[in-house]
Amino acid sequence: GMRAIGGLAIVFPIQMIFLAFAQAIGTGGSSIISRAIGARDTHRASGAFGNVVFLVLSISALFLLIGNLFLLPIIKLFGASDGVTPFAVDYVRIILWGFLFYNATLRVVLIRFGMF
Numbered sequence: 001g002m003r004a005i006g007g008l009a010i011v012f013p014i015q016m017i018f019l020a021f022a023q024a025i026g027t028g029g030s031s032i033i034s035r036a037i038g039a040r041d042t043h044r045a046s047g048a049f050g051n052v053v054f055l056v057l058s059i060s061a062l063f064l065l066i067g068n069l070f071l072l073p074i075i076k077l078f079g080a081s082d083g084v085t086p087f088a089v090d091y092v093r094i095i096l097w098g099f100l101f102y103n104a105t106l107r108v109v110l111i112r113f114g115m116f
């Protein structure tokens with residue numbers, strides 16, 4: 001009910017922070033890769049792609065570690081009350097693991113389809 005929606009409201013800004021990091025890395029990485037492809041330097045494009053994937057996975061793992069170690073203080077920092085906290089904890093844990101899994105899956109899919 002209302003507490004579950006409150007938990008989502010607490011978690012939403014945390015999720016947006018994760019997405020901001022992903023967007024920043026993706027935008028910068030795609031720029032480097034595009035310029036390398038335009039210069040017909042596939043070696044540099046492939047290396048840049050690998051670096052982007054490594055950076056995204058590293059940051060995802062760091063968020064996962066920090067998120068699990070300091071989950072309650074982070075949720076309280078974002079304004080969770082005692083009634084909303086259990087829902088917010090459940091949602092954040094799913095998001096933390098989901099980002100790591102999604103990023104790992106993305107690389108496998110791109111390689112499988114021959115994009116790099």
